[in-house]
Amino acid sequence: MKYLIINGSPRKKNTWAIVKRIKDNLNGDFEEVNLSKSDIPLCNGCQNCFMKGEEYCPHKDYIMPIVEKLRDCDAIIIAAPVYAMNVSALLKNFFDHTAYFYHRPEFFTKKAIVVVSTAGAGQKKVANYIDETLRHWGVNKVYKLPIACGGKDSLETDKIDKVSEKFRRDVESGKIHSPKWSDIIFFDVWKVMALSDDPIPADKKYWDDTGLVNHDFSPEVKLGFVKKIFSKIMFGFLKRVI
Numbered sequence: 001m002k003y004l005i006i007n008g009s010p011r012k013k014n015t016w017a018i019v020k021r022i023k024d025n026l027n028g029d030f031e032e033v034n035l036s037k038s039d040i041p042l043c044n045g046c047q048n049c050f051m052k053g054e055e056y057c058p059h060k061d062y063i064m065p066i067v068e069k070l071r072d073c074d075a076i077i078i079a080a081p082v083y084a085m086n087v088s089a090l091l092k093n094f095f096d097h098t099a100y101f102y103h104r105p106e107f108f109t110k111k112a113i114v115v116v117s118t119a120g121a122g123q124k125k126v127a128n129y130i131d132e133t134l135r136h137w138g139v140n141k142v143y144k145l146p147i148a149c150g151g152k153d154s155l156e157t158d159k160i161d162k163v164s165e166k167f168r169r170d171v172e173s174g175k176i177h178s179p180k181w182s183d184i185i186f187f188d189v190w191k192v193m194a195l196s197d198d199p200i201p202a203d204k205k206y207w208d209d210t211g212l213v214n215h216d217f218s219p220e221v222k223l224g225f226v227k228k229i230f231s232k233i234m235f236g237f238l239k240r241v242i
């Protein structure tokens with residue numbers, strides 16, 4: 001198994017130690033992107049990625065190699081400390097540069113584990129935010145490890161071992177999970193947008209080229225009968241209101 005680690009901590013301390021413990025629990029090859037060493041300029045808000053395509057991002061030389069690694073891996077480990085009750089700016093800057101995945105989700109067969117370290121507050125909220133972001137990228141299943149490190153001699157090793165063992169088993173099983181209801185709704189939102197009379201050109205091209213416009217959800221993910229019907233009804237409803 002190939003694991004890609006995206007580390008949004010500038011230090012080799014708490015977040016790093018949790019990631020190391022997870023790696024010890026997994027079998028596979030690890031590639032690590034340390035965002036503190038990636039020197040990605042701040043997103044300048046040009047919206048080229050949304051409107052024209054990610055290849056028009058002025059920082060594509062920084063972003064695209066990481067996106068290629070995301071495409072190439074079997075599973076993702078994404079880690080950040082809590083800074084002022086949110087993710088570190090390093091990770092947020094990466095999320096801003098890849099926000100076009102909200103419009104053009106693609107990682108439907110990938111699983112991820114989210115690591116959030118904090119002194120004492122915000123870890124759950126921030127883990128939920130990263131989870132939400134990854135679901136918008138299309139990621140099939142997200143495991144969460146929010147860990148408070150302040151005032152303790154040791155990390156919550158039992159919790160780390162338990163969750164990373166579950167993650168390992170799931171990744172190695174190759175099982176693709178049924179999407180959440182909200183994943184289906186967002187899929188239909190972007191599908192409706194791509195099929196609208198005035199679509200965003202890059203989105204329309206992606207949804208057409210991938211053939212996703214012809215499906216109730218990514219064909220790589222099996223939808224049960226009820227979720228299939230739900231997607232069709234949702235699509236019809238959204239077509240009328242958007």
Ligand SMILES: Cc1cc2nc3c(=O)[nH]c(=O)nc-3n(C[C@H](O)[C@H](O)[C@H](O)COP(=O)(O)O)c2cc1C
Nearest residue numbers: 009013014015081082083084085117118119120121
């Ligand atoms: C700029 C900054 C902001 C922080 N904000 C919070 C916070 O809002 N809540 C909290 O509990 N800890 C906060 N912390 C503490 C870190 O989240 C915590 O020490 C974390 O484990 C550091 O991870 P690291 O060792 O990988 O750098 C902050 C630390 C820094 C440097």
